[in-house]
Amino acid sequence: MPKPLLPCSAMLFWSLLAAFTLCTMAAAAQDSTAQDSTAQAAADSLVWMDDDLWDAMKNDPLRRNANEGTGAKGRFSIQRIPQFFSPFPAPNFLAQQDAFQFISYDRADGVYLGLGGDLPAKQFRKERTQGYFGFGYGFGSHYWQVYGGVAKDWGLREAPTRLRLEGHVITDTRDAWKMPASENSLHSLLAGIDTRDYFNRNGFSASLQQFLSPRLGLQAEYRWDNYRSLQREAGWSLIGPEQPFAENPPVRNGVMATLAFRLLADYTTWRTWGDPQIGVESEFEIGVGESDFQLLVVDARVKGTLVENYLFAAGRVRIGSASGNAPPQRTFTIGGIGTVPGYPQNHYAGNRMILLQTDLLVGIAPWLRLIVENNVAAVSTAPAESGLLSDFPGEVAAFKFSPGIYLGSPTGSFRIGASWRTDVFEAPEFVVRLSQPM
Template sequence: MRKLAMILLLLPQVLLAQESGKIESLIDEILKKIENYYSAEETLSDYQIQKQKELQKQLERIRKQLEILKKQKDLIEPEKFQEELEKIQKTAIEIQRASQELIEQSQKKTTTLSFVPSFRFRGETEIGRNDYIDGNVLVQDGDLKIYGRINGDILVENGDVFVEDGAEVNGNIYTTNGKITIRSGAKFTGEKYENFSQIAKADSLISYDRRKHRLEIRYKGIYASFGGFKQFHEDVPGVDNFYFEFERVSGFKIGLIYPRKFINTVYKPISMYGYGAYATKSHRWIFLLGLNRLLFNSNDDLFLILGAEIYSTIGTKDNWLISPNANTISALIWNNDYRDYFKQEGFNIYLETAILSKVSNLMLRYSSDNYASEVSRYIKYFSWNEKRPFRANPPVYEGNLKSISINYRVGGFHLIEGFRKSGVGFEIYIEKELGNLKYTILTSELKARLSLSNYDNFGFRLRVGASNQILPKQKSFEIGGFGTLYAFPYKAFEGNKMLLANFEYILKNPIDVFDFVNFFIFFDAGYVNSEEGKLTSGFKIKNLSEIKSDFGFGFGTESMKTRIYFAWRTDRKTPPIVVLRLSNPF
């Protein structure tokens, strides 16, 4: 370890060197020595070795920064060049100090951390009231909330620890970049080591990207209730930066995505996002380009953002029914394309505010869109679907629609990732058309999931839609079939007033033989009407037969993202409708 300390002492000299050739040669020399700094006689814990390796990665980044600076030396002013050198030098000195303190810690016979985790978690983690963990717990890049019992030591990197009332911890608690809070009603028999020793200083240096990651996760949590941000719950199809989608109107759409990242908005003056793809069947390019500008940031919690988008794409109003990735698989394999499409060109400007601590988001948007109808260009894709052709794509109102809208989201609703998560999410959307149609639309959605135990879970969704006028096709409310009333024909009911309620009860692994299969029962009810006038008119139900409902049961994988439904109508005797779903229903 002393070798590393001597090596790192040379780094500030490198940073102060004025000749680019000397900088390059000295950096290369130091990095060679760093690669060989581990020696057999050194005795270090795995944790300390991990931290030293992370510091080494930081040095690699500094070398790259110096290389870039060297190339730009003749293109920038000397004062700017010196300023950038000083920034790099400051970072290098911090790394040097952190590494030296790690060395000194390993030489002292004070409290040291010998930690072998039995359980590893990443991100925000919660130990429920009925949970018992016997062993050491490691949580990285997120807070740990304990309501149950842990018999072992706890280490949280880049996060806080909360031992809540009624919880029990028999062991020590360490944080490397966070606080420890023990509630008065909790039982705690160990010792607290907040920002443990010098490891915390090293951890705070390497945690810059992690802190940004945590901020991004907190922001995305606002949207997890209403479409989410995981692979099968994204508004833009594809994986990572690869745009891929198949549907019956455009065929394959293949291109690239640069997703909207909240952290880019926070840490860059202006951030860009968007996608571009080629549609193979309609033979046209589609694209979206967006810009964000951060106007206000209060303690990384309250944000005000100005944004704008311009686009020429294939739009749909059915994102709430099924994610594009799940729909691609369904359309390709089973000829079930559950989304309807239209050509959409235009722009929008929006003002967004987000309060991360309250899990809330408010967006005010002005849009100007030109719409045109699209026709189904595929009858089938694979030969086994000859007897099940694609549905015809319906025509839409063609022309320009200008509107102003406001959208508010709040709540901590979680999709099922186990059975200990509960929460409520609420969203309300109001749109006013400013052109010839002059309609007003209001939609709201309430979702809740209640954890009854470690083995069962209850969830429901209530969705309401209303308009003062008969709506164009691309704005109307439709229910029936997939995602709404499973036992009825798809989109069998359409109007400008809508009520939809979905209930489900999930039982975890009821059969020991198939411990990865969950069982669930469900009930759906919906009502649609068409009546102009007030937003509140048209909801007077004169006969219970106007409410369409179904029920059934099904099986799902452990995460419940892949499900098979068996659904029956309640108004007549019919054989069950079997539906396979590749994403959570709500």
């Protein structure tokens, strides 16, 4: 018999309310610190040339996390492939590779423990070179994982040319954009909700990146990977049925070589809600040799203040298209938390995807927001010979719509509330998010 989702008791209600209040007040303090650190970062041209600023960031957890909602945060070793000597702690809007965690829990690896980090930054500051290395073990998959890389910068510090080499033997996912690894682990552990599909990826990549300005860059990358399908290796959660996890879907096994071209325009990092925030990242990937396919993914985000101190808005559009003989690990899924809450998790798949997410945040108190959320998404399967920009879902019936109402922190990173699907009549789904969805 399934375990009840939430016991309806007064004690639980007041416990959740107290926890929510503490979390939102802490987030408000962090947001206030973010405002102060923005001016300091701007004064230093947002380039890690000031050792004193870097040390202050490293030693102060509030300032270190001031750019809430971004992807990598430089040398602080929270991402499997960190950003070295970037003019900014660059975000990862596409998030098509997993992030490094010292400990995680998911349906592919079960409990995973890892150890890793960057080489000392100051030691390599003059050479403008940096490296990282890590390893870990999945106790469910009984699989050792190893990864490492090196990056070298040339030219102007404000607009460097960067060469990066990396290798990996890892459990990976193409769904990291739906939810950060740490939050996904908590959802898996507590409620048996895993927003990601997994596979084994062994190989290497080499990339050349050119920054045109501190916030704008182009990158070309060669990838060589040997893929292997993974089974479900976890079967327990605190809340949920006896087996809370669905089977992990298979991928196309074997070697895949590709060339990828990426554009990143980041006008979000270190900017407050009082400034217009716009970020776009796109990638065009083509198969090399027997890997005969093309892939295009675009993720664009915008945030801003509508009425000072009272009304804020955020939006995100993500579009994906795969043509040719695209393998399952290069197609798209929607459904559930991360895309359209209330629908079955990752239940709908295809080689075309459209996702639109919007947030309207209403200031109730300096530390509290009422958040009205709307999520609209669709996937479809187009013929293999179709062009990348054709045959997207167009029928209204193809779109899944999921509105939601939450109470949350000032930036919406922490939120608690409910979302519901609109195609059938069902009870709303209780949702807690610990990271900014967009």
